Amino acid sequence: MASGLYAATFQDVLDTTQLALNLELETHRVALYTSSRNPNYGQDTGYSSTNEIVGTGYTAGGEVLTGTSLSITGTVLTWDADNTEWQNTTLSGVRHADIYADALTGDNLIVGIDFGQDYNTSDGTLLIVWHADGIFAIDMSPA
Amino acid sequence: MTTVARRLRETLQLLEDLVPISEAHEQAKREYAAALESGDPARIAEAKTRKDEAARRLRETRFWLRGENWARTLSDVLAETERTGAARTAAQVRAELERLEQRLAPIRDALAAFAETREGDN
Numbered sequence: 405m406a407s408g409l410y411a412a413t414f415q416d417v418l419d420t421t422q423l424a425l426n427l428e429l430e431t432h433r434v435a436l437y438t439s440s441r442n443p444n445y446g447q448d449t450g451y452s453s454t455n456e457i458v459g460t461g462y463t464a465g466g467e468v469l470t471g472t473s474l475s476i477t478g479t480v481l482t483w484d485a486d487n488t489e490w491q492n493t494t495l496s497g498v499r500h501a502d503i504y505a506d507a508l509t510g511d512n513l514i515v516g517i518d519f520g521q522d523y524n525t526s527d528g529t530l531l532i533v534w535h536a537d538g539i540f541a542i543d544m545s546p547a
Numbered sequence: 548m549t550t551v552a553r554r555l556r557e558t559l560q561l562l563e564d565l566v567p568i569s570e571a572h573e574q575a576k577r578e579y580a581a582a583l584e585s586g587d588p589a590r591i592a593e594a595k596t597r598k599d600e601a602a603r604r605l606r607e608t609r610f611w612l613r614g615e616n617w618a619r620t621l622s623d624v625l626a627e628t629e630r631t632g633a634a635r636t637a638a639q640v641r642a643e644l645e646r647l648e649q650r651l652a653p654i655r656d657a658l659a660a661f662a663e664t665r666e667g668d669n
Contacts, residue, residue, distance in 0.1 A: 428576055471569055473605050473606060474602060475599065475606040476599065477606065484605075484606055534609075534613070536609075536613035537610065538606065538609075
């Protein structure tokens with residue numbers, strides 16, 4: 405597995421489709437998956453419940469991503485948000501997260517994150533601390 | 548005050564400071580959406596500038612908070628890998644920690660200078 409942006413969504417934003425993806429909305433969701441999730445960043449289009457985590461404290465479809473921000477520093481465009489957490493959970497084998505646009509009809513996938521290893525909780529909080537450099541950052545004019 | 552206690556206090560202060568920064572950003576987003584509805588180019592441009600500035604402030608604050616947290620984690624990992632003799636892993640962790648520390652240094656200096664200013668005001 406790996407992390408990445410879902411190319412088909414960004415193609416739809418930029419081509420004649422003109423998909424109305426607004427990264428500043430407060431309605432995007434973070435869904436959790438087991439290691440059986442095998443994302444295809446070139447072809448996957450929308451949220452799927454296949455291989456989604458099932459357990460106490462987690463509802464299918466995931467948690468809302470709050471505090472979204474889109475900023476530019478120099479030539480770097482950064483998308484970021486508040487950390488995401490699930491409280492009072494008992495979960496096992498949490499390995500991957502997909503962020504998708506719940507407000508769009510197609511629940512279009514935005515970004516997938518591979519946690520690198522499985523994580524478990526036992527009546528505890530599962531907390532995703534986004535990277536210090538944001539959920540994703542794109543340098544529009546790299547040196 | 549110990550280093551750990553001081554760091555915790557600084558982090559707590561930053562977390563408290565993050566709330567108004569976050570609220571200001573949310574407000575700026577709402578104002579930009581309203582400006583777009585109005586169709587007034589001048590109002591749109593002004594609101595866009597305010598939103599961009601608010602987003603940058605929020606981004607810088609989040610970078611500092613998460614960067615300090617990550618630096619502490621890397622320091623712990625480095626100590627553990629050095630203790631267990633995993634030299635190659637230790638070198639990788641040390642390199643990442645050094646890169647992060649270089650980026651955090653100017654923010655720490657700015658915060659320290661700001662704190663001195665605040666103390667001078669009191």
